[in-house]
Amino acid sequence: MINITFPDGNVRQYEAGVTGLDIAKSISHGLAKKVLSAKVNGEVWDATRPITEDATVQLLTWDDKDGKATFWHSSAHLMAEALEAIYPGVKFGTGPSTDGGFYYDVDPGEHTISSDDFPKIEQKMLELARQKNEYIRKPISIDEAISFYQEKGDEYKLELLEKRKEEGAEITLYEQGDFTDLCRGPHVPDTGYIKAIKITKVAGAYWQGDENRQQMTRVYGITFPKQKELTEYEKMIEEAKQRDHRKLGSELELFMFSDRVGQGLPMWLPKGNQLRDRLMNFLRVEQEKRGYQLVTTPHIGKKDLYVTSGHWEKYGEDSFHPIKTPKEGEEFLLKPMNCPHHCEIFGHRPHSYRDLPLRIAEFGTVYRYEQSGELHGLSRVRGFTQDDAHIFCTQDQLKDEFLNVLDLTKTVLSKMGFEDFTAQISLRDPNKPEKYIGSDENWNNAERAIIEATAEAGMKTTTELGEAAFYGPKLDFMVKDALGRSWQLGTIQVDYNLPDRFELEYIGSDNQAHRPVMIHRAPFGSMERFISILIEHTGGKFPLWLAPEQYTILPISDRFNDYAAEIEQELAKYDIRGTVDDRSEKVGRKIRDAEVKKVPFMLIVGEKEAETGAVSVRKQGDGDVGSMSVAEFAKYFQEHLD
RNA sequence: GCCAGCAUAGCUCAGUUGGCCAGAGCAGCUGAUUUGUAAUCAGCGGGUCGGGGGUUCGAAUCCCUCUGCUGGCUCCA
Known part of the structure; x- marks a missing residue:
């Protein structure tokens, strides 16, 4: 026993x-x-x-993450079996589970796999699943495994085996039905567990993630133990599509792109720009409360600036190429980041320790050459505005500065309606000290400051070893949106590199020169990316204080347009902004249009309202909330202002 | 950048195996209507079918190329 x-x-x-x-x-x-x-x-x-x-x-x-992973990994094998049946001679790379399903990288040989083939693959998988074939684990010697794949002629598996051989790892094969795969498992007992199947996408993927190697076809899928769960999944996908910021962005006239201007270069339309301005103003006020000073720096800087900062060497490939002055041929770069400029600002005069911490903030627009395939709506662009700031402080001030930034970021995120966020702390890889610059003592101090500050701020945290930047540890805010999707938003990074490279100094109380520490931080990250997430989080129904139009007045007929205009003026006195829909349309139509535009409040005015000096209030998504005076509405409105 | 796919009116989409002047709904304009809580009616205008090249008697449809978009991969200071 x-x-x-x-x-x-x-x-x-x-x-x-x-x-x-x-x-x-x-x-x-x-x-x-x-x-x-x-x-x-x-x-x-x-x-x-x-x-x-x-x-x-x-x-x-199914309720455990690892349970799901087992299920999806088994599904990957099932899909491989189906692919082998449909495309004879297909070769297999790797086929793991992911956070949202599974994929298998395959070399389809002379076949091509396109989305038209998905139903065929799903059918075959279902057919195989119904056979309830057991997943059988077979430990074998590595040489047996090699000869098995030599016979099958799958060079990808052979490459994987060669690597295992060097490591001297144990090898297992898993077999289900007519399909055998090299795999360390584990798997569900039999294929019958898989009841609902959806092949979701097909894409190219480099073998072993190396862009110089063979491009495989990656087939993605997701499976469920119950049909109902697949239906729910499809509903969620549909909802995400409806909330897609690219779709809402053009429907709500927030921003646009133009081929002529160039890809990845967003242009903010009046309504979107208002939204962006309000966000920036909000942050300006919060930053002022916390001792930040705003600066403005130019959009370009000499190439030498970035040679000094080290960015030219490290990221020159990912910047736009230098532009030159026509006569002298001097080279300038579109600025890919604001920190070098801010370092120059810090260094322009001597500083006493009494000046520190010095917090320099800028809504700085930067330009980066992103590969064309990387661009995506507002979330990945070539020109964007960071809500950037650099804090120059002493080692001893690190923790307090972190607390200050954590407080700011928490304030910002909750004001935006994000309730669920965690701090991801990225530390050194203890096994690779050569990857990092700066003294051990400083690193230990900074890492300790981050850990203590997040604990003191009562934040949920996760810790990632080896994810730190080469110049210092960092903390990223991971935010869950209304659909449960996780996004990385703001970031705080400690930097020991730039102060060195720019030879920044302050005079300490000991009358000696010391090197300050620098903290980079951006609560939003970038305005563009943040707004894309905000749009999808809210589905375009922005918090009242951010809504481009907070109300629209809908006169029942032309006869009440004048009354509507009076109300508009009246509301302006309360700092409530909106418009009058004076088209000669029926109210039903005006309501529909306002609903679609997601205007938070509709104020319907006709005979009754004009006589009593009232407005009939309708709330977006909720319907009629009754008639009230303008003053009452203003109060009602205030109550809804977060 | 790489792989796969897509590009028809401002938007969403039809357009049979290449074959008469390329269609619809919404939006727009004009007019009528004066409306009570999610689409009033009628008429009109609008497209070098993403750009260029080719095959063909004939191309929105087939081929090449460029541009852009989508989904991934790689990257992300």
Whole structure:
């Protein structure tokens, strides 16, 4: 008998060789049906793999991240089986699960796989799934595996095996139906668990992620244990499509692109620009409260500036090429970032430690050469405005400055209606100290400052080792939107590099020169990217204070246009902005148009209202809320202003 | 940049295996209508079918190329 310890600490005894599935059966029949895999001593195993020694065991279901991963990984194998049946001779790269399904990289040989083929693949997968073929785990020697793939003629798998051979790793094959795959597992017990299947997209992907190597065809899919879950997934996708910021951006006339101006160069239309301005003003006020000083710097700078900063060497390829003065041939770069300019500002006169921390902020527009395939609506563009600031401070001030920035960022995000966010802390890779510049002492100090500050600010955090920049540790804000999607927004980065390169100094209380630390931070990240996320988060129904039009007055007929104009003037006194829809249309029509434009309040005025000096209020999405005086509406409005 | 796909009126889309002057709805304009909580009616205008080149008696339709867009990959200071 062996002892099995459960996550809640309970210990039960089983025969040696018991499987996760057996254990589930011993608990309840319902659980047994749901178990996909089992975490045995921290490692995810097949639910059907025998456990021979004492172990801690956690049974994994669809509700566990690892359970889903098992399910989707098994689905990748199922898809591979289907692909092999449909496209004979197809070769396989790797086929893992992802956060939202799975993919398989394949070399289809002379075939091409396009979205037209998806129904065919889905059908085949369903057919194979219904056969309830077991996933059979087969540990074999590496040489056996190599000869298996030599016979099959799959050079990709052979390459993977060669690598494993060097590492001396153990090899397992998994077999289901007529398909065998090199895989360390684990898998669900049989293909019958997979009930609902959707092939979602097909795309190119480089073999081993190396752009110099063979381009594979990556087929993406998602599967579910129940049809209903697939239906819900499709609904969510549909909702995301409706909220797509590119679609809403043009429907609500917020921004546009023009081929003639150039790709990735957004132009803000009046309504979008108002939104952008309001966001910037809001941040200006919050920054002022926290001791920031605004500066403005030019859009270009001498190439030498970026040679000094090191950006030319590191990112020259990703910048627009230098522009030259016509006569002297002096080289200038469109600025790809604001920090070198800000370093110059700091260095333009001597500083005392009493000046620190010095917080220099700028809504700085920068230009970066992004590869054409990278561009995407407002979220990835070639010209954008950062809500940038650089804080120059002493080592001792780091933690307080972090707290200051955390407070600012939290204020900003909650004001925007983002309630769910985490701080992702990126630290050094302890095994690769050569990757980083700056002293150990400084790094330790900075990392400690970040960890302590986030703890003190009561933030949810995750920590990533090896994700730090070469010049310092950083913290990124990960935000969940209304559809549960995760985005990286603001960022805070400690920098030991630039102060060195620009030889920045301050005179300490000891009358000696010292090097300040620099913090880069941007709560929004960039206005463009932030607004794209805000649009999708709100579905275009912006918080009242941001709405380009807060109300629109809908006169019942032309006869009340004058009254409507009076109301408009009246409301302006309350700082409430809006328009009058004086077209000779029926109210039904005016309401519909206002609803589509997502105007928060519709004020309907006709005979009754004109007589009593009232407005009939309708709330976007909610409908009629009744009649009230203008003063009452102003009050009602204030209550809805966050 | 790479792979795959797409590009027809301001927008959303039809356009059969290449074959008469390229269509619809919405939007726009003009007129009528004066309207009570999600689309009033009628008429009119609008497209070198993304640009260029080619194949063909004939191209929106087939081929090449450029531009842009979409989905991924790689990248992201």
